[in-house]
Amino acid sequence: MADASTAPEVPSSTTLPTTTPETSASSRTVVTGTRLPRPVRDVPATTVVLPREEIDRSPSLTQDTLVRSLPSVATFRRTPSLVSDPTAQGLNLRGLAPSGVARTLVLLDGVPVNDPLGGWVFWRSLPRLGLDRIEVVPGGGSALYGSSALGGVVQLISRPITGPALDADLSAGNRDTGLLAARGAHRWGSIAAAVETELLTSSGYRIVTPGQRGAIDSDTPSNHVVLNGRVEARPSDALTLSARANLFRENQNGGTRFTTARVELAHFGAGARFQTDTLGTFSLDLYGRALRFEQNRARVAQDRAAESLAASQDVPADDQGASLVWTAPSWTAGGTHQLSAGLDARRLSGTSREQLFPPTQTPDTVLTREAGGTQWTGGVFLQDLYAITSALELSAALRFDVWRNTQGLQRVERASGAVDTTPFEDRTEHQLSPRLGVRLRPWDAVTLRASGYRAFRAPTLNELYRPFQVGTVFTAANANLGAERLWGAEAGVEVEPLRTLTARVTGFWNVLEDPITNVTLPDGMGRERQNLGRARVRGVEASIDWRLSRQWTTLLGYTFVDPTVTDAPGQPALVGRQLAQDPRHRAAASLTFEDPSLVTATVQLRVTGPQYEDDLNERGMGGALVVDAAVSRRLFWKVDLFAAVENLFDREYLAGRAGVDTLGPPLLARVGLRLRDAP
Known part of the structure; x- marks a missing residue:
């Protein structure tokens, strides 16, 4: 399941020794927690x-199902990206206020992949064949990464380019599922290149519960295609250059004729790393992205016997960014200091263009709506990792961020032909984010960690400018929204009595202030996004990684979260309630047998406790226990035959209760061939 450890700007972790019994999880190198390899x-x-x-x-x-195998990682709903578009799948860590908007920053090799308009994550654009590892750093990460890292950071790290090499996966399964993935890599002296593609198609499943299902409900077919390319060059021992391009297209159907979504995305990036003995290391990244998100929404009859098109939305968005990080040579002053500093800037722009199809019209009926704007963000940070002795290390980081919302505009056209245009005033805000940490190793087998932090998330363009309507409830945007802010602390212990056994426990306490929520207006006729209230999210994580023998490995993980509303001005009934879509208990266990001459098999257990759909805790959803399994065997050369099953016992459980009850994935099985020709 996971690889665990710790990082100066984030909480403790997990690593499975996956090569030999003598290989310890703690020997792995990670970069996300400190922006340095350690x-x-x-x-x-x-x-x-x-x-x-x-x-x-x-x-x-x-990919979203993969990261959710970690108990501290969740998306807003239990529905996977196989049948749900990202607008309903906000990522959160440690139960930190789940919502449709991600409160976690997602990176690919240091570059943000969150959507420019709404902060969503297009998980299917991130195929796994080219990944070396995924690093998850829960806890406020704004001291190093700025906005969007309110609840932590998830980073996908690409495999190093070696070659010549060829990897491929080909599989087919029930529900018309088919997957073709391939990666080729080669190196010509100081130049290396890798190309990767993935194609996936599936008929999905019927997501509405049988008791509420109507004539309009059918399967949820989807497909996607990804093409990625990466080039690296090393003109000298001191300089490394890189460039990459990513193309992605996805089509989804939400289970009825008029609930569809489509994404087209192109991303380009370039980087340079210059390393010297006297001045340290300089790393520069430049990137740009353009995407188009299209979505249709349906108006459904109460008995779900008929539907009609309610709205059609087209959302073009783009962003451009740059970051520069300097790492100084280590120096001595009462111990060893590792100093790093950096700055980054990002421009985000997006517009939502909606065409509405109301069942009846009056002269004031809105027929089209256009809303959007531009957001400029930038920040600088400084970090010092101060090792007083080999057993005691202090860490300190401080970051200053500024963001500016500009060109905000909403344009509405009514049935009468009247056009209302509302420009929004430009606004500038700033935030200071500190983080302090300590790592103490009194004995070689015991590591203690503690840290405190402040983090924030600036409102997205979607929250600032784009209103939306679900059924008869209209929710207005709010151009005056401020940032959400988080204060938090954590402390933990990691024990490694054997090179093959690691156990860790971490406790955490977070207070989220001024969260962006949808608030019912006094007239009761609509809602508006507002900064309102306070929530306390506290809990504990525990895990055990144990290689029982050369062939057997087990991992156990558990996360308890107490997510409670502590202040809700104007809505006293919410105080003391549990946050919506936030179960108190999550657990995972896996058992792996690996013998290259015989077979490799993994059984995985995922447990999610009961939770509520709504903020008043009136629409409950029971817990879920799901068993997954995979097995593979070498056929010849480097070709394996494999089989994988998700939800092995076809357990039925609720994924959501927003107007209609929806189901989590049923049994999904596939078999295929796998070629692994690279280290």
Whole structure:
């Protein structure tokens, strides 16, 4: 399941030894927690790692399902990206206020992949064949990464380019599921290149519960295609250059004729790394992205016997960014200091263009609506990792961010032909984000960690400018929204009595202030996004990684979260309630047998406790226990035959209760061939 450890700017973690019994999880190198490569056991905060070996063995089909195998990682709903578009799948760590908007920053090799307009994550655009590992760093990460890292950071790290090499996956399964993935890599002296593609198609399943299902409800077919390319060059021992391009297209159907979504995305990036003995290391990244998101929404009869098109939305968006990080040579002053500093800037722009199809019209009926704007963000940070002795290390980071919302505009056209245009005033805000941490190793087998932090998330363009309507409820945007803010702390212990056994426990306490929520207006006729209230999210994480023998490995993980509303001005009934879509208990367990001459098999258990759909805790959803399994055997050369099953016992459980009850994935099985020709 996971690879665990810690990082100076984030909580403690998990690593499975996946090569030999003598290989310890703590020997892995991670980069996300400190923006520097360090052994996971030396990082002052939690870092959970899914290594490539574990990614290959996982039964899961999509990336969001893969990361949700970690108990501290969740998306807003239990529905996977196989049948749900990202606007309903906001990522959160440690139960930190789940919503449709991600409160976690997602990176690919240091570059943000969150959508420019709404902060969503297009998980299916991130295929796994080219991944070396996934690093998860829960806890406020704004001291190093700025906005969007309110609840932590998830980073996908690409495999190093070696070659010549060829990897491929070909599989087919029930529900008309088919997957073709391939990766080729080669190196010509100082130049290396890799190309990767993935094609996936599936008929999905019927997501509405049988008791509420109507004539309009059918399966949820989807398909996607990805093409990625990456080039690296090393003109000298000191300089490394890189460039990459990513193309992605996805089509989804939500189960009825008029609930569809489509995404087209193109991303380009370039980087340079210059390393010197006297001045340190300089890393520069430049990137740009353009995408188009299209979505249709349906108006459904109460008995679900008929539907009609309610709205059609077209959302073009783009962003451009740059970051520069300097790492100084280590120096001595009462111990060893590792100083780093950096700055980054990003421009985000997006517009939502909606065409509405109301059942009846009056002269004031809105027929088209256009809303959007531009957001400029930038920040600078400074970090010092201060090792007083080999057993005691302090970490401190401080970041200053500024963001500016400009060109905000809403344009509405009514049935009478009248056009209302509302420009929004430009606004500038700033935020200071500190983080302090300590790592103490009194004995070689015991590591203690603690940290405190402040983090924030600036409102997205979607929250600032784009209103939306679900059924008869209209929710207005709010151009005056401010940032959400988080205060938090954590402390934990990691014990490694054997090179093959690692156990860790981490407690955490977070207070989220001024969360962006949808608030019912006094007239009761609509809602508006507002900064309102306060929530306390506290809990504990525990995990055990144990290689029982050369062939057997087990991992157990558990996360308890107490997510409670502590202040809700104007809505006293919410105080003391549990946050919506936020179960108190999550657990996972896996058992792996690996003998290359015989077979490799993994059984995985995922448990999610009861939770509520709504903020008043009136629409409950029971817990879920799901078993997944995968098995593979070498056929010849480097070709394996494999089989994978998700939800092995076809357990039926609720994924959502927003107007209609929807189901989590049923049994999904597939078999295929796998070629692994690269280290």
